[in-house]
Amino acid sequence: MRVTFELAGFLRTFAGGAREVRLDVPGRTVGDALRALAERHPGVCSRVLDEQGSVRRHVNVFVSDLSIRDTGGLATELRDGCSISLLAAVSGG
Amino acid sequence: MPTTQQIEVRRGDVVVLVGTMKGAFLFRAGPDRARFEMGGPFFPGHSVYALAYDGRAGRRRVWAATSSMHWGSVLNQSDDFGATWTTPEVPTVQFPKGGKALASIWQIALGRADEPEVMYCGVEPAALFESRDAGKSFQLVEGLWQHPHREQWQPGGGGLCLHTVLPDPEVRGRIVVAISTGGVYRTDDGGRTWTVRNKGVRAEFLPDKHPEFGQCVHKIARHASRPERLYLQNHWGLYRSDDAGDSWKDIARGVPSDFGFCMAVHPHDAETAYIVPLESDGFRCTPEGKLRVYRTRDGGGSWHPLSEGLPQRDAFETVLRDAMGTDVEDRAGIYFGTRSGKLFASRDDGDSWTALATGLPPVVCVRAARA
Numbered sequence: 372m373r374v375t376f377e378l379a380g381f382l383r384t385f386a387g388g389a390r391e392v393r394l395d396v397p398g399r400t401v402g403d404a405l406r407a408l409a410e411r412h413p414g415v416c417s418r419v420l421d422e423q424g425s426v427r428r429h430v431n432v433f434v435s436d437l438s439i440r441d442t443g444g445l446a447t448e449l450r451d452g453c454s455i456s457l458l459a460a461v462s463g464g
Numbered sequence: 465m466p467t468t469q470q471i472e473v474r475r476g477d478v479v480v481l482v483g484t485m486k487g488a489f490l491f492r493a494g495p496d497r498a499r500f501e502m503g504g505p506f507f508p509g510h511s512v513y514a515l516a517y518d519g520r521a522g523r524r525r526v527w528a529a530t531s532s533m534h535w536g537s538v539l540n541q542s543d544d545f546g547a548t549w550t551t552p553e554v555p556t557v558q559f560p561k562g563g564k565a566l567a568s569i570w571q572i573a574l575g576r577a578d579e580p581e582v583m584y585c586g587v588e589p590a591a592l593f594e595s596r597d598a599g600k601s602f603q604l605v606e607g608l609w610q611h612p613h614r615e616q617w618q619p620g621g622g623g624l625c626l627h628t629v630l631p632d633p634e635v636r637g638r639i640v641v642a643i644s645t646g647g648v649y650r651t652d653d654g655g656r657t658w659t660v661r662n663k664g665v666r667a668e669f670l671p672d673k674h675p676e677f678g679q680c681v682h683k684i685a686r687h688a689s690r691p692e693r694l695y696l697q698n699h700w701g702l703y704r705s706d707d708a709g710d711s712w713k714d715i716a717r718g719v720p721s722d723f724g725f726c727m728a729v730h731p732h733d734a735e736t737a738y739i740v741p742l743e744s745d746g747f748r749c750t751p752e753g754k755l756r757v758y759r760t761r762d763g764g765g766s767w768h769p770l771s772e773g774l775p776q777r778d779a780f781e782t783v784l785r786d787a788m789g790t791d792v793e794d795r796a797g798i799y800f801g802t803r804s805g806k807l808f809a810s811r812d813d814g815d816s817w818t819a820l821a822t823g824l825p826p827v828v829c830v831r832a833a834r835a
Contacts, residue, residue, distance in 0.1 A: 418535035423559070459534040
């Protein structure tokens with residue numbers, strides 16, 4: 372399955388400056404796609420997921436326009452050709 | 465993003481490392497410390513709660529622990545005083561799989577001079593990590609992590625953090641750590657076993673004022689020449705130990721309040737220490753609107769205010785636990801930063817002070833060294 376990751380500005384530092392990363396994912400879920408991304412760009416994945424594999428509290432992962440918090444988390448199923456956005460939440464101080 | 469200003473540090477310069485809630489700054493001056501230049505912000509937007517300078521084994525390395533609310537916490541290093549930084553792709557300080565997740569690094573401590581590859585990180589949730597390869601990798605110190613008290617430690621206002629790490633320069637295998645709130649723990653066998661060392665330290669916020677553990681220790685400081693002597697700033701209380709924490713003696717005489725966060729020891733005199741008292745836990749600001757450092761020169765027998773050059777009117781300031789440091793020059797430089805973003809320096813043991821900066825983000829860490 373082909374997916375396209377769209378990266379928040381800070382994450383591009385760990386992907387050679389790329390705004391997008393296109394991958395062939397051996398699997399069907401967001402978790403599978405992030406594991407594939409970790410092999411290509413481990414620095415990106417370790418900013419999105421903590422060391423226990425959970426999405427960090429103030430990071431939002433969208434598949435197309437839907438937050439995975441509302442669609443099954445890392446088990447959210449993907450469609451071929453979909454985009455996955457990795458974004459910072461609006462939280463801050 | 466802001467433009468980062470670089471500084472050129474020469475050998476023998478005095479360097480002040482300043483961590484803030486929005487990035488790190490480096491200040492440099494010649495050995496006379498007459499004029500400081502500022503570099504930074506480094507890591508703009510990221511909080512920097514821990515900094516260290518490692519001059520062991522010929523290094524000139526600055527360590528910076530950065531935390532982002534969004535992207536996690538990571539230990540970065542620079543061998544050129546911030547011109548370039550090395551940030552690991554995957555953070556080097558991480559809990560083992562199946563355990564907790566790192567929230568933040570609160571302290572970076574260097575190992576003994578004869579173990580230049582050893583360093584430590586104290587973190588939140590409260591745990592200690594050790595490196596034996598000069599920071600390339602870190603391992604959780606399981607002896608402390610498995611301590612039966614750990615499940616009962618409670619978070620203080622800043623979280624459940626291990627914020628002070630003091631490897632003993634003389635007794636091999638001895639390390640003192642402090643946890644908010646857990647108190648003081650010590651190992652004498654390199655981290656395999658840990659014993660609580662809170663005897664005499666009050667826990668004002670608990671029904672039992674002298675529990676075995678659960679104290680909210682804010683900072684411990686000591687002098688390398690006399691490592692068995694420790695000074696402790698508590699959440700209410702000032703203490704001294706002359707037996708590496710086996711017992712603690714109240715030394716809060718002559719201070720307007722024994723509440724505060726920071727504490728530093730003079731680099732050449734184990735009898736001299738510095739604090740910045742705050743009014744109370746309910747009003748964590750300097751009393752009477754006066755910013756005063758208090759100094760003892762007799763091991764806590766008496767404390768005296770130092771105010772020359774510090775604002776003495778409408779100065780309701782807060783100095784946090786790691787926001788004070790000293791250099792190693794003959795006439796000691798003492799440095800501290802406030803939550804309101806002011807950075808002050810003394811180049812005469814604290815007798816007088818000047819402001820190095822007045823508009824920084826909230827200052828959370830200050831360290832000084834000779835480059």
